[in-house]
Amino acid sequence: MEEKVVYDFDTPISRLGTYAEKYDARERFFGKADVEPFWVADMDLPSPAFLTEQLRERIGHPMYGYTEQYDEVFESIQWWMQHEHQAAVDPAWISLSPSVVTTISLAIQSFTQEGESVAVLSPVYGPFFSCTKFNKRKVADIPLKVENGKFEIDFQSLENALAQPEVKLMLMCNPQNPGGRAWSFQCLEKVVELCLKHQVILLSDEIHCDIVYAPATHQSVLNIPAADEISVVAHSIGKTFNTSGLQSSFTFIKNSQLRSKFRLAQNRAHAGDINLFGKVALSAVLSPAGSEFKKQLVVYLQENTRQVCERLQQIEGLGVMQPEATFLVWSDFRAFGDWQTVFKKLIHEANVALSGGTFFGPAGEGWFRVNCAHPRSQLLPAVERMVSVF
Numbered sequence: 001m002e003e004k005v006v007y008d009f010d011t012p013i014s015r016l017g018t019y020a021e022k023y024d025a026r027e028r029f030f031g032k033a034d035v036e037p038f039w040v041a042d043m044d045l046p047s048p049a050f051l052t053e054q055l056r057e058r059i060g061h062p063m064y065g066y067t068e069q070y071d072e073v074f075e076s077i078q079w080w081m082q083h084e085h086q087a088a089v090d091p092a093w094i095s096l097s098p099s100v101v102t103t104i105s106l107a108i109q110s111f112t113q114e115g116e117s118v119a120v121l122s123p124v125y126g127p128f129f130s131c132t133k134f135n136k137r138k139v140a141d142i143p144l145k146v147e148n149g150k151f152e153i154d155f156q157s158l159e160n161a162l163a164q165p166e167v168k169l170m171l172m173c174n175p176q177n178p179g180g181r182a183w184s185f186q187c188l189e190k191v192v193e194l195c196l197k198h199q200v201i202l203l204s205d206e207i208h209c210d211i212v213y214a215p216a217t218h219q220s221v222l223n224i225p226a227a228d229e230i231s232v233v234a235h236s237i238g239k240t241f242n243t244s245g246l247q248s249s250f251t252f253i254k255n256s257q258l259r260s261k262f263r264l265a266q267n268r269a270h271a272g273d274i275n276l277f278g279k280v281a282l283s284a285v286l287s288p289a290g291s292e293f294k295k296q297l298v299v300y301l302q303e304n305t306r307q308v309c310e311r312l313q314q315i316e317g318l319g320v321m322q323p324e325a326t327f328l329v330w331s332d333f334r335a336f337g338d339w340q341t342v343f344k345k346l347i348h349e350a351n352v353a354l355s356g357g358t359f360f361g362p363a364g365e366g367w368f369r370v371n372c373a374h375p376r377s378q379l380l381p382a383v384e385r386m387v388s389v390f
């Protein structure tokens with residue numbers, strides 16, 4: 001019997017010299033090149049060694065030319081979705097995509113016209129806004145409500161927005177970044193029902209869906225039959241396996257007309273493929289070995305987020321959302337002055353770089369997001385510094 005691998009997430013590994021954005025962009029975004037970075041959502045935790053080995057094996061062959069979209073890639077995706085998310089997917093529904101943001105942008109181009117609107121529930125991952133604006137569409141921004149420390153959807157406001165004839169697409173972050181909300185099946189069913197009623201296409205961005213903390217569970221829009229004719233579901237290995245730089249994402253579209261429209265936009269942009277190493281990575285990690293890695297990772301991240309929330313909650317006046325999913329902790333600093341003052345204090349007094357709330361839309365102003373996917377020996381002292389400054 002093979003020995004079970006126990007993953008080490010505790011030992012810090014320097015990323016200096018790798019051009020990691022989280023480190024190398026510190027001067028540009030925070031004006032301080034040595035501030036400790038807990039912002040951009042990738043992990044300072046290593047990908048599994050078996051992935052590195054499989055990439056190394058492929059690198060050993062010295063030709064990196066054009067590569068087929070081979071069956072194993074699609075079979076691995078199919079296996080993962082069934083095994084991890086109880087979603088039976090037909091490989092014909094899958095389009096490979098360099099990134100989820102590429103998929104979002106191409107979906108906007110496929111399903112809306114210039115001047116029309118895209119509905120988003122905010123605060124939410126910044127490119128939901130920026131992709132819409134770059135494509136000359138308008139954002140129909142529906143702020144989420146906070147109830148009992150969690151984001152909830154204001155369904156009346158959502159319906160009012162979807163009922164506007166110029167709203168043609170809704171972008172749903174499921175699970176939700178930055179609030180870490182794992183939307184329930186009933187809640188998603190209601191969203192689908194409203195999209196159907198008002199003939200709005202629904203894009204469910206499920207990039208964070210593998211990192212969910214029990215008793216919460218991920219509910220994929222793939223498992224809502226009523227959504228079959230109107231939905232696009234986007235996923236990636238980027239978050240779960242810390243491979244965002246490999247740019248390997250995949251999108252499911254069940255309806256053949258929507259799929260054709262989306263693939264036409266992919267062909268126009270020549271953006272319907274991923275690179276060779278992305279393919280190797282996809283089939284390596286969407287596997288039983290990847291599932292074991294993910295299981296251990298989720299245990300580590302759950303404890304990190306729990307400890308960070310527990311400690312930050314001790315700061316009087318600070319509000320934190322205990323995430324049900326994601327390695328991110330959304331924190332309300334509005335009691336400590338305007339966001340620019342808090343931003344400076346975080347950087348210059350606590351020596352931590354967090355994601356500023358306005359990246360997530362106007363509703364995020366005054367909030368900051370802590371990335372907890374770090375070894376505890378990096379993360380917890382940074383939290384202690386925040387506690388002593390605030």
Ligand SMILES: Cc1ncc(COP(=O)(O)O)c(C=O)c1O
Pocket residue numbers: 041098099100101102125173177205207208236238244249
């Ligand atoms: C909700 C969400 N979607 C998409 C992305 C980016 O995905 P990709 O790198 O595949 O474009 C992120 C990254 O933080 C995210 O949080």
